[in-house]
Amino acid sequence: MHPYIMAVIGGVFIGLSAVLLMAFSGRIAGVSGIVGGLLPPKPVTDRSWRLSFVLGLVLAPLILRMTTGASGIGAPAVDYPLLLAAGVLVGAGTAFGGGCTSGHGICGMARLSPRSAVAVAVFVMAAIVTVFVTRHLV
């Protein structure tokens, strides 16, 4: 199937996940928020659903590989020093800005939250500038 069709189908899966989590548990499906709540200092008390959500994320590609032969996971695009720096920035930025591509990008946009719309515009712009600098200037 064409990658764009698979992309829409994948997006629908993500949307269904967000809707189900809200319908049953009343929670926003924001990955950085779900994971952040597990971390010190002062981890939240409702840890079990957060841990099982993360477990689900990690199990998904393994199930895909068993059933279809392909996990869908691609190779890292950059080497260790950049991965380390990028990881710190992604963790700190999402904790500071209150969300990532899922919390702000999917759930916040679906709620028509002005905060999320601004966050998405800013992080996409910052990422585009970063890619331009690393791929075309440096």
Place this chain on the structure above:
Amino acid sequence: MGETTIGLLTGLLFGLGLCLSGMADPSVVLGFLDLAGNWNPTLLFVMAGGVSVTFIGYRIVLGRNRPLWSKSFQLPTATAVDAHLISGAVIFGIGWGLAGYCPGPALVSLASGRPQVLIFVVAMLAGMVFVRWMRARPRATIATVRGEA
């Protein structure tokens, strides 16, 4: 029990969505962000599918009084577009553009067993802990001062 099961189910669905859509491949994500290169619009199709389903689903779900298996909906209460939001989004965007991983795809990619992904995820968790710790500090200081007074 119920919420743990829903966590697992929604995590699985979310992870399948990321893997099927190409979002667990940093080259696809970076291809979207590389406007001056060989632009790859895949991420737009993922967002379109995800946001439209969530938009319609939330209309239905949030019209109810409460979630099916818990006491209340826990929606974000902040409304201000403040410096935290903007600076956080800039920092996250730079990190996202450097490696092509945002939190969901990074966690999903742990399943590959690649040490590069593990390094990214550990660094990401460290970044989160750092900000949570920074944010907890001023309050702790005020509490300490009050305690001494």
